[in-house]
Amino acid sequence: xxxxxxxxxxxxxxxxxxxxxxxxxxxxxxxxxxxxxxxxxxxxxxxxxxxxxxxxxxxxxxxxxxxxxxxxxxxxxxxxxxxxxxxxxxxxxxxxxxxxxxxxxxxxxxxxxxxxxxxxxxxxxxxxxxxxxxxxxxxxxxxxxxxxxxxxxxxxxxxxxxxxxxxxxxxxxxxxxxxxxxxxxxxxxxxxxxxxxxxxxxxxxxxxxxxxxxx
Numbered sequence: 001x002x003x004x005x006x007x008x009x010x011x012x013x014x015x016x017x018x019x020x021x022x023x024x025x026x027x028x029x030x031x032x033x034x035x036x037x038x039x040x041x042x043x044x045x046x047x048x049x050x051x052x053x054x055x056x057x058x059x060x061x062x063x064x065x066x067x068x069x070x071x072x073x074x075x076x077x078x079x080x081x082x083x084x085x086x087x088x089x090x091x092x093x094x095x096x097x098x099x100x101x102x103x104x105x106x107x108x109x110x111x112x113x114x115x116x117x118x119x120x121x122x123x124x125x126x127x128x129x130x131x132x133x134x135x136x137x138x139x140x141x142x143x144x145x146x147x148x149x150x151x152x153x154x155x156x157x158x159x160x161x162x163x164x165x166x167x168x169x170x171x172x173x174x175x176x177x178x179x180x181x182x183x184x185x186x187x188x189x190x191x192x193x194x195x196x197x198x199x200x201x202x203x204x205x206x207x208x209x210x211x212x213x214x215x
Contacts, residue, residue, distance in 0.1 A: 078096060
């Protein structure tokens with residue numbers, strides 16, 4: 001008699017796969033993708049290394065799935081904060097920046113892994129998909145700002161990509177687990193404030209200049 005998968009066996013398989021992904025996400029959040037070895041994932045999930053390969057063809061596929069799920073969550077949080085911050089486009093841009101940068105600074109190892117850590121080609125392909133999604137949000141904000149007169153006339157696609165670049169590059173030193181932060185001594189809140197100010201200036205928005213210029 002041929003084997004027929006039952007609802008119970010299917011549910012157990014889904015639970016085992018989910019436990020492997022949960023263990024892998026926790027390792028990535030603590031040690032980056034480099035620290036998420038298959039043996040460590042199996043140990044954290046309380047199972048054997050061989051069982052991991054029952055659910056994923058290889059480590060790259062497993063980590064690409066972890067990247068996709070983690071990046072999807074971060075994107076959803078940023079998009080929600082942006083779309084629910086009110087009708088003012090400058091306010092939506094600020095919410096976008098503060099959510100993106102703030103969450104990155106609060107979860108530095110995970111943010112480094114998602115944004116900058118050297119990864120396999122399969123994981124890098126996932127990274128490009130989500131980077132494009134962030135650029136699309138920024139481009140939409142720029143376009144709205146131009147249409148309403150809140151931002152100066154410019155190419156929305158170029159400025160949207162430049163906005164994401166400015167946010168990301170401003171964080172790279174602070175997120176780097178090896179250090180090399182040229183902004184040592186500057187509070188995270190000040191870094192985020194300055195990113196917001198820079199992006200508004202760059203897009204030609206009306207901004208309230210800070211009273212203190214020496215930081």
